[in-house]
Amino acid sequence: MTSLHPPIKLALFGLGRWGTHLLRNLLALPEAEVVAVVDASPHRLAQVRQQFSLPDSVQSCEHWPAALASATLDAVVVATPASTHYAIIKAALEKRLHVLSEKPMTLDSASCAALCQLATAQGRQLVVDHTYLFHPAVQQGYQLCQQQEMGHLRYAYAARTNLGPVRPDVDAFWDLAIHDLSILNYWLGQRPTQVSAWGALWLQPQAQPHFPSGLRDAGWVRLTYPTQVEATLHVSWLNPDKQRRLGLVGDRGTLVFDEMVQNSPLTLYRGTLTTSDTGFVPDALAQQRLALSTAEPLACMCRHFLDCVQHNRPSALSSGQVATDLVQIMEAISQAAETGTTVSM
Numbered sequence: 001m002t003s004l005h006p007p008i009k010l011a012l013f014g015l016g017r018w019g020t021h022l023l024r025n026l027l028a029l030p031e032a033e034v035v036a037v038v039d040a041s042p043h044r045l046a047q048v049r050q051q052f053s054l055p056d057s058v059q060s061c062e063h064w065p066a067a068l069a070s071a072t073l074d075a076v077v078v079a080t081p082a083s084t085h086y087a088i089i090k091a092a093l094e095k096r097l098h099v100l101s102e103k104p105m106t107l108d109s110a111s112c113a114a115l116c117q118l119a120t121a122q123g124r125q126l127v128v129d130h131t132y133l134f135h136p137a138v139q140q141g142y143q144l145c146q147q148q149e150m151g152h153l154r155y156a157y158a159a160r161t162n163l164g165p166v167r168p169d170v171d172a173f174w175d176l177a178i179h180d181l182s183i184l185n186y187w188l189g190q191r192p193t194q195v196s197a198w199g200a201l202w203l204q205p206q207a208q209p210h211f212p213s214g215l216r217d218a219g220w221v222r223l224t225y226p227t228q229v230e231a232t233l234h235v236s237w238l239n240p241d242k243q244r245r246l247g248l249v250g251d252r253g254t255l256v257f258d259e260m261v262q263n264s265p266l267t268l269y270r271g272t273l274t275t276s277d278t279g280f281v282p283d284a285l286a287q288q289r290l291a292l293s294t295a296e297p298l299a300c301m302c303r304h305f306l307d308c309v310q311h312n313r314p315s316a317l318s319s320g321q322v323a324t325d326l327v328q329i330m331e332a333i334s335q336a337a338e339t340g341t342t343v344s345m
Contacts, residue, residue: 005310007033008098011059011067012077013088015039015048017165018102019079022129025299026077027052031306034058036067064088073097075309081169083209086111089126093118098125098309100302104174105323107210109331112324119320125308127315128323130182134300136292137257137266138183141248145187149268150250156184156231158246161239166203171215173199173333176235180246182326183257184223184231186317187248191325192223192231194344197337202238213338221333264289 010032012023019039026032036059039045045060061067068076068091075098078088086106092099093115105112105128119126132138144150158180167175185191199219206214218236225231244259253270261267270286301318308315315322332343 005031007031008074008306008309009033009035009072010075010077011036011038011070011073012079013038013064013067014079014081014102015041015044016079020048020051021298022077022079022102022302023048023052025296025302028299029302029306031303031310035072036061036070038062038064038067065091068092068095068097075099075305078102082107082174083169086115089115090118093122093124093126096122096124098127098305100127100129100305101323102129103178103323104128104170104327104330105320106327107170107174109324109328112320112327116320116324123312125305125312125314126320127305127308128318128320129298129301130179130318130323130326131297131301132179132183133186133318134304135297136295137290138186140266140290140292141183141187141255141257144255144268145189145248148250149253150248150255151252151272153188153227153229153248153250155229156246156248157233158184158231159234159243160245161234161236162242163240164237166217166237167215168204171199171201171211171219171334172217172235172237173197173219173221173337174330176237177219177221177233177333178326178330180231180233181223181329182322183246184225184248185326188225188227188229190225190227192225192329192345194224194342195221195329195332195336196342197221197333198340199337210334216337219337264292266290266292 026034038061040062076092078101082104085101089099089101160176199216201214201216203217204215217238221233223231247254247256252272256267259265268288272283273280274283332345336343
C-alpha cells in the first residue's frame with residue numbers, strides 16, 4: 001500500500017555496529033529517506049557507502065553540525081557514543097527536528113528531563129531505541145502478565161553475558177542491565193523502589209565522567225518493586241558463555257525469555273506446589289513454547305518511530321520519558337555499586 005505521507009528525510013549520526021543496523025533497516029523502509037550519514041571516520045563513511053551502495057544524493061559528513069544545516073531534514077537518528085547524545089539531541093530539537101536516539105538517551109536523568117521538556121516545547125517527538133520493547137517475545141510476555149498467567153508474581157532473574165563487545169563509553173551495567181530492566185518495568189507496569197548493585201572491573205579502570213571508578217566489566221543488581229517482586233540481574237562482557245535469559249516467577253508458573261533458543265525464545269512453564277504426607281510436591285506441570293511473529297525488533301522500532309513522526313504523536317512504548325525513568329534507575333545502580341549501599345528511589 002502506498003503511504004499517504006511523503007518519506008521522512010533523515011540524517012543518521014554514527015556508523016558503528018548499531019548505527020549500521022539502523023541504516024540497514026531505514027534504507028528498507030519506504031516511509032524513510034536517508035539524506036545524510038555522519039561519522040568521524042572518513043574510512044568508515046567510505047566503507048558504509050560502498051556496503052549499502054548509497055547514491056550520490058546521500059550526503060556524507062564527518063561532523064554532525066554540517067548535517068544539521070540541511071534545510072530538508074525532518075528527523076535525525078543518533079547512534080553515537082552516549083556522552084555525545086545530549087549536545088546532538090538538543091541541537092536537533094532546537095532546529096525543530098524529530099529525534100530517535102540510541103539508548104541510553106544520556107548519562108544523567110537531569111539532561112534527559114531537559115530534552116523531554118525541549119521536545120514538548122518544540123512540538124517534536126523524542127523516541128529512544130530500547131529495542132527489546134519491540135521484540136515479539138516481550139510483547140507477548142506483556143500480554144501474559146496482563147492476563148496473570150503466572151499467578152501472583154514472586155521474583156525475577158536475568159543473565160546477560162558474552163565475550164564482548166566491550167564499550168568504551170559506558171560500563172556493563174549501562175550497556176547490558178538496562179535491557180532487562182526495560183523489559184521488567186514494562187511487564188510489571190512499575191519501576192523499582194530500591195536498588196543494590198556490586199561489580200568488578202579489569203579492562204578499563206581509569207576514571208571517566210559518570211564512572212569515577214572506571215568501567216565495570218561484570219556486575220550484579222538486585223531490584224525491589226512496589227509489589228515486593230524482587231529481581232536479580234547478572235551482566236558481563238567477559239564471559240564466553242553467552243546468555244540472554246530472563247525469567248519471571250509466579251505461584252502458578254514461570255515465564256522465560258531465552259534468546260539463545262532462536263526458534264522459540266518464549267516459554268511458559270506451568271506448575272504449582274501442593275502439600276502431601278511427604279511435604280511439598282510439584283503439581284500440574286506443563287511446558288508451552290509460545291508461537292511468535294518473526295518480525296525483526298529493530299525494524300519494528302524504526303517503523304514505530306516513523307509512525308510517531310508522521311502523526312506527530314508521542315511514543316506509547318519508548319518515549320523520552322520512559323528513557324528518562326530508565327536512566328534514573330541506572331544512576332541509582334551506579335550509585336549503589338560505587339558506595340556499596342542500597343539506594344531508594
